Amino acid sequence: MIDVMFSVIKEGEGKEGEEEEKENFGKLEFTLDYNFTDNQLIVGILQAENLAAMDMGGTSDPYVKVYMLPDKKKKFETKVQRKNLCPVFNETFIFKIPYQELGGQTLVLQVFDFDRFGKHDVIGQISIPMNSVDLAQPLHEWRDLVGGEKEEVEKLGDICISLRYVPTAGKLTINIMEAKHLKAMDCGGLSDPFVKVVLQHQGKRLKKKKTTVKQNTLNPYFNESFSFEIPFGQIQKVQVLITVYDYDKLGSNDAIGKVWIGFGASGVGLRHWSDMLANPRRPVAQWHALCPEEEVDEALKKPLR
Structure with missing residues (x-):
């Protein structure tokens, strides 16, 4: 009986430990709308909350990079918001993509910490497969950021x-x-x-x-x-x-x-x-x-x- 109780307690402790290990990257508010007349996907980056602090002073200089996979042909970036873990962006970006081609693409919203002296660190990101979104009506959501891979720096020469x-x-x-x-x-x-x-x-x-x-x-x-x-x-x-x-x-x-x-x-x-x-x-x-x-x-x- 003692052994059983002990094993139950140990199992509960393990679950708590797992929950504690779950990292918080913050969340992002965005909108999606599709203009069927002009074949335009309109992406609004509104604001973020509770972003992870990436700088020594306990803050970050966040900006959001917006692009489509798999081609990555067109990339957009918001302005950098200095020393702000709850930045307001209110910026809109437009991708001109025929509706029939959207289903095979994934929209990526990647939040970076701007670093003047080195590589910009990824704070977190959201990936949205376009075939999972009903574009018949505008979408307005808050979503949690998840850990993102560091984007490979493009070689310019x-x-x-x-x-x-x-x-x-x-x-x-x-x-x-x-x-x-x-x-x-x-x-x-x-x-x-x-x-x-x-x-x-x-x-x-x-x-x-x-x-x-x-x-x-x-x-x-x-x-x-x-x-x-x-x-x-x-x-x-x-x-x-x-x-x-x-x-x-x-x-x-x-x-x-x-x-x-x-x-x-x-x-x-x-x-x-x-x-x-x-x-x-x-x-x-x-x-x-x-x-x-x-x-x-x-x-x-x-x-x-």
């Missing part, structure tokens, strides 16, 4: 840049040397890349320059130099923003990726700048991995010291 500063002349020379393994932006699997160099001082744009366009290549060779006059007293606060674009004759040029070097940068961008300052009058070359343009722009909005 690398760029080699040489920096040289002559303190006595107050002259900064930036040489755009070459790029490799750029993301293909054109239908034929190639791109027409060129590079834009923007010089900023304490966030204020000073000058910008552009390289020539290289046709039909993912591995362009530029070797183009640009010189700027920067007094020695200002060089510590200078930012160099380098964006690789795909030239488009008919529409707007698409950004392939961006690099931030100098004041406020981190990682390779800061180290390259420090190496240049430590070696006056000598050119210092360095390869940089391109980052998404919106990611760099978001990081630049943070106050710098």
Whole structure:
């Protein structure tokens, strides 16, 4: 009898332990609506509650990424809400998909914690197989987030840049040397890349320059130099923003990726700048991995010291 009672207690304790181990990632409020006239799936990201804290200070900088599987062709992102575990987004995104093709797709709503200095961590996600939703009427729901896999970072390519500063002349020379393994932006699997160099001082744009366009290549060779006059007293606060674009004759040029070097940068961008300052009058070359343009722009909005 004692043995039986003991086993029952042990079983109950095990269940409690399992419940305690169930992690809470928070929940997300969203809407779904389908416009049959225009073949549009309209996704509303309203707000989140009780998100997991991912930062050291016990908070997070959340944003939501919205995309369809399996193709992942079109991705949307909400704005980042700073230091907020119950953020309000109120943003709407539209996927143009014929109704007959929707059934085989899955909508993913993935909540990330924005990290200026590294990979963005997944807080949690919701996956909605479209064949499980009745789109005859709008859907408005709160759902619990579940643990999500880290999304593989898309490779945008690398760029080699040489920096040289002559303190006595107050002259900064930036040489755009070459790029490799750029993301293909054109239908034929190639791109027409060129590079834009923007010089900023304490966030204020000073000058910008552009390289020539290289046709039909993912591995362009530029070797183009640009010189700027920067007094020695200002060089510590200078930012160099380098964006690789795909030239488009008919529409707007698409950004392939961006690099931030100098004041406020981190990682390779800061180290390259420090190496240049430590070696006056000598050119210092360095390869940089391109980052998404919106990611760099978001990081630049943070106050710098």
